[in-house]
Amino acid sequence: MSRAETGTGTEALSGADILVKSLVDHDVEVIFAYPGGASMPLHQALTRYSDKLRTILPRHEQGGAFAAQGYSRSTGKPGVVMATSGPGATNLVTAIADAKLDSVPMIVITGQVPTAVIGSDAFQETPIVEVCRGITKHHYLVTDVTDLPRVMKEAFHIATTGRPGPVLVDMPKDIQLSNLTIDWDPEMDLPGYHVETRFARPEQIKQVAAAIRLAKRPVIYAGGGIIASEASDALRTLVKKTGIPVTMTVMGLGTYPGDDALSLDMLGMHGSVYANYAVRDCDLLIALGVRFDDRVTGKVEAFAKNAKIVHIDIDPSELNKNKEAHIPVVSDVKFALDELNKIVEPPEDFEPWLQQVSTWKTDFPYRYDVGYDGILQQHAIQELSRLTQDRETYVSVGVGQHQMWAAQFFKFNRPRTWLSSSGLGTMGFGLPAAMGVQAAHPDALVIDIDGDGSFQMNVQELATCFCEKLPVKVLLLNNQHLGMVVQWEDRFMGSNRAHTYLGPIEHEEASGIGDRSPHAFVNERYPDFVAIAKGYGCGAATIAKKGDLEGALLEMIQHDGPYVLDVQVPYQEHVLPMIPTGMTADDMILE
Amino acid sequence: MRHVLSAIVQNVPGVLAHISGMLASRGYNIDSLAVGETDDPQLSRMTFVVVGDNRVLEQVRKQLEKIVTVVRVVDVSSQDYVERDLMLMKVKSQTGPERAEIRELVDIFRGSIVDVSADDLMIEISGRENKIEAFIERMRPYGIIELVRTGRIAMVRGGGLDGHRETES
Numbered sequence: 001m002s003r004a005e006t007g008t009g010t011e012a013l014s015g016a017d018i019l020v021k022s023l024v025d026h027d028v029e030v031i032f033a034y035p036g037g038a039s040m041p042l043h044q045a046l047t048r049y050s051d052k053l054r055t056i057l058p059r060h061e062q063g064g065a066f067a068a069q070g071y072s073r074s075t076g077k078p079g080v081v082m083a084t085s086g087p088g089a090t091n092l093v094t095a096i097a098d099a100k101l102d103s104v105p106m107i108v109i110t111g112q113v114p115t116a117v118i119g120s121d122a123f124q125e126t127p128i129v130e131v132c133r134g135i136t137k138h139h140y141l142v143t144d145v146t147d148l149p150r151v152m153k154e155a156f157h158i159a160t161t162g163r164p165g166p167v168l169v170d171m172p173k174d175i176q177l178s179n180l181t182i183d184w185d186p187e188m189d190l191p192g193y194h195v196e197t198r199f200a201r202p203e204q205i206k207q208v209a210a211a212i213r214l215a216k217r218p219v220i221y222a223g224g225g226i227i228a229s230e231a232s233d234a235l236r237t238l239v240k241k242t243g244i245p246v247t248m249t250v251m252g253l254g255t256y257p258g259d260d261a262l263s264l265d266m267l268g269m270h271g272s273v274y275a276n277y278a279v280r281d282c283d284l285l286i287a288l289g290v291r292f293d294d295r296v297t298g299k300v301e302a303f304a305k306n307a308k309i310v311h312i313d314i315d316p317s318e319l320n321k322n323k324e325a326h327i328p329v330v331s332d333v334k335f336a337l338d339e340l341n342k343i344v345e346p347p348e349d350f351e352p353w354l355q356q357v358s359t360w361k362t363d364f365p366y367r368y369d370v371g372y373d374g375i376l377q378q379h380a381i382q383e384l385s386r387l388t389q390d391r392e393t394y395v396s397v398g399v400g401q402h403q404m405w406a407a408q409f410f411k412f413n414r415p416r417t418w419l420s421s422s423g424l425g426t427m428g429f430g431l432p433a434a435m436g437v438q439a440a441h442p443d444a445l446v447i448d449i450d451g452d453g454s455f456q457m458n459v460q461e462l463a464t465c466f467c468e469k470l471p472v473k474v475l476l477l478n479n480q481h482l483g484m485v486v487q488w489e490d491r492f493m494g495s496n497r498a499h500t501y502l503g504p505i506e507h508e509e510a511s512g513i514g515d516r517s518p519h520a521f522v523n524e525r526y527p528d529f530v531a532i533a534k535g536y537g538c539g540a541a542t543i544a545k546k547g548d549l550e551g552a553l554l555e556m557i558q559h560d561g562p563y564v565l566d567v568q569v570p571y572q573e574h575v576l577p578m579i580p581t582g583m584t585a586d587d588m589i590l591e
Numbered sequence: 592m593r594h595v596l597s598a599i600v601q602n603v604p605g606v607l608a609h610i611s612g613m614l615a616s617r618g619y620n621i622d623s624l625a626v627g628e629t630d631d632p633q634l635s636r637m638t639f640v641v642v643g644d645n646r647v648l649e650q651v652r653k654q655l656e657k658i659v660t661v662v663r664v665v666d667v668s669s670q671d672y673v674e675r676d677l678m679l680m681k682v683k684s685q686t687g688p689e690r691a692e693i694r695e696l697v698d699i700f701r702g703s704i705v706d707v708s709a710d711d712l713m714i715e716i717s718g719r720e721n722k723i724e725a726f727i728e729r730m731r732p733y734g735i736i737e738l739v740r741t742g743r744i745a746m747v748r749g750g751g752l753d754g755h756r757e758t759e760s
Contacts, residue, residue: 133609134616138659141604158659192662193600319654320646 070436225289398454457570
């Protein structure tokens with residue numbers, strides 16, 4: 001945690017200046033901020049620090065908050081977003097809940113009506129702290145400017161330490177305007193916040209090492225905690241030393257190279273067959289920075305049923321929450337892995353297991369119909385992955401089929417290069433998140449792989465991409481439907497279309513029994529995404545032919561500025577494999 | 592299983608709302624919740640009675656500890672402890688033999704009559720939950736007008752703070 005540059009110095013400043021200066025002192029480089037009545041003094045202060053802190057104006061507060069997440073997820077530093085009171089603040093709520101579930105460090109600053117009128121139902125007043133209690137790691141309503149330097153220091157400390165998460169600072173307008181001669185480096189007042197105690201004990205590390213030594217069928221189950229604690233290298237060392245195969249959660253993709261032989265790719269509902277079989281049959285499950293989410297476990301009693309479970313996580317409340325661990329370890333996962341790597345030895349005898357896992361991997365790869373003469377979503381993603389492997393590439397996604405296919409078919413080899421709203425599953429995440437990544441990594445290739453449903457939830461951010469010179473690329477897998485819901489309709493509800501068609505309602509897909517013929521395709525397209533993108537000043541093209549794909553992808557990648565590639569894909573294509581909700585690896589749907 | 596947990600929390604606005612909201616949103620079954628300031632005005636102490644198995648108890652404790660303003664959580668009922676509930680009760684009672692009966696019962700339960708009017712009495716009584724409930728049953732035939740209880744408060748016996756004598760350095 002950086003200390004205020006001015007150290008012990010004191011000077012008189014307004015609350016708004018104190019807040020903005022504290023952002024600068026905490027090494028914040030970019031803030032996504034949308035102004036309004038109750039946050040104008042803060043914005044005025046932002047102009048006074050514009051040489052040190054870039055302010056990006058999103059076109060919707062939610063876009064700003066997801067951009068802050070994009071910044072944070074791709075750098076590990078806290079993302080910062082600001083909005084005004086009332087509707088400005090409530091527009092942040094979804095992104096705050098999202099950051100909480102995915103443990104993303106974020107500082108959320110909201111304007112608030114003046115303290116004198118709080119509670120009077122004033123214009124644009126919302127009790128945002130009340131609204132956000134359950135979805136923040138911590139929250140403050142600043143009612144005395146004297147508290148502000150301490151609050152900001154605590155906010156950064158809490159957001160970034162232990163299990164990271166969003167911290168809300170609600171700033172009434174009169175506090176923004178009042179002046180104070182301040183101490184820049186006050187003591188924090190956090191008697192109940194103990195991050196310093198979260199380190200594995202030597203005897204626990206020995207226990208884990210012993211369990212590994214004795215295991216016959218071990219698997220590592222790696223999650224977002226590995227990324228949060230910057231433990232990817234430690235994980236790779238562990239695998240190198242032991243030869244144990246690794247499967248990753250959606251949040252964990254990138255922690256272990258996707259193209260390595262010991263990578264079992266993703267596990268869970270839409271995970272690989274080999275990962276789910278390996279977990280089903282393992283005798284030791286090494287769970288690292290994960291939370292046994294229901295989308296991973298399916299029927300939790302049957303998950304890793306015959307395995308001894310090692311669970312290492314920094315959040316004590318995750319241990320034994322969904323699944324009881326035999327060796328629960330409360331620890332920063334990087335610390336635990338570094339310690340483990342000092343003493344760990346490979347399992348004595350697990351060659352047959354490695355053979356078995358490798359056979360599964362050969363027999364049940366992720367598949368799609370390569371003979372189809374149009375463009376399938378999986379094919380488009382695989383091609384994009386191939387064409388971008390040799391450069392610094394970041395991929396964000398919306399939520400739905402395209403998200404799962406991106407998780408399956410794009411090969412991620414580095415942490416923080418894959419951004420997905422994984423816990424909350426927020427449609428509309430992709431474009432603004434990509435925008436935040438681009439702000440943090442101006443020279444990198446940043447691609448939002450999106451669906452036509454998700455894309456339209458924050459399509460207005462194309463304006464931000466254009467105006468703020470953030471050359472984000474959008475690979476739009478446009479099937480004219482809410483594909484994942486259609487897939488469930490097809491699988492479980494007799495294909496009865498219930499508000500899952502995104503074109504005009506007179507179309508036959510808009511209601512009744514949907515067309516289930518293979519690769520069913522909508523010819524008449526709505527809306528005209530090329531016209532929309534061009535209207536925002538972005539480059540754009542639309543394609544439907546397989547032969548056009550590679551050229552179009554290269555044109556997108558090489559385009560100078562933001563670009564939307566609208567790829568017309570069929571809607572009769574399901575994400576497979578699939579373990580239906582609450583079922584087990586043995587119930588996996590493969591066809 | 593019934594467990595008594597005690598939490599020391601920072602005395603800041605919203606902490607009670609935060610804790611009760613967390614308990615409600617995670618679906619924990621809280622039987623009783625009492626809160627009051629401690630000897631240190633910066634800190635309050637909350638006492639919870641939680642119903643559930645050990646796994647529920649463990650989760651409640653950990654989720655409480657995760658709240659930044661919660662300083663410390665103690666599982667009081669895992670140790671030897673004293674538990675009290677304070678009740679004020681208004682009972683119908685006209686002058687006469689009934690009133691004498693009630694006075695006698697109040698004495699037996701070691702309560703006291705704190706207010707007397709023409710048609711009713713107000714009684715103060717404290718003790719363990721089962722004692723309070725037994726007293727309520729005894730009073731029911733006379734006609735309970737209203738009653739109020741603080742909820743359970745508890746403290747570990749002996750051994751210094753929370754049953755652990757602070758180590759001298």
